Amino acid sequence: AQSVSQHNHHVILSEAASLELGCNYSYGGTVNLFWYVQYPGQHLQLLLKYFSGDPLVKGIKGFEAEFIKSKFSFNLRKPSVQWSDTAEYFCAVKNQAGTALIFGKGTTLSVSS
Amino acid sequence: IAGITQAPTSQILAAGRRMTLRCTQDMRHNAMYWYRQDLGLGLRLIHYSNTAGTTGKGEVPDGYSVSRANTDDFPLTLASAVPSQTSVYFCASSGLAGGDEQFFGPGTRLTVL
DSSP states (O other), X not given: OOOXXXXXXXXXXXXXXXXXXXXEEOOOSSOOEEEEEEOTTSOOEEEEEESSSOSEEEOGGGOEEEEEGGGTEEEEXXXXXXXXXXXXXXXXXXXXXXXXXXXXXXXXXXXXX | OOOEEEEOSEEEEOTTOOEEEEEEESSOOSEEEEEEEETTTEEEEEEEESSTTXXXXXXXXXXXXXXOSSSXXXXXXXXXXXXXXOEEEEEEEESSSSSXXXXXXXXXXXXXX
């Protein structure tokens, strides 16, 4: 079965530190990949997505992600985090049937000021 | 424009009771989805609908049913609630079925005692 793995369960950073959250998916074919963010008490919002083309994708709020096909990875990065980035981050991939998204278990990011 | 609305916001329910969670979108999206979010498990797909009149089972469909009588509404019914259905439930929609960007509602927090 398809799956998405997020390596870090909880990441704690100080403001201005750099961020990289790992995401690996199991499906080897054409993939549509997403990163969503959930701020405390809110619903999920799209950060960025990759369907094709340039493997380095830029999203909102200074986030970017790099699709590396050979590694089945789609890691999320931000050069300098802010306290307001404290949230839960979910990686997702379209399933093979094309009917829905499969989400990872999420990574909680805590940023201290 | 509201996007996706869900009702109720939260609910405490006795085990064995029937409950319907409501979801309405005003974006004229074809596809709609129901997820449950549990700590440490991320989001898991319960049911989906690619278009009005059709529905499909997701990863965790047991104990839940859905209907899609029209484009805008996608109610989720728990016929006889059990404590393991205590969770936060998110409704989502997308313009295209499956791999397109999904937009999420604010969620319903359900507690089954």
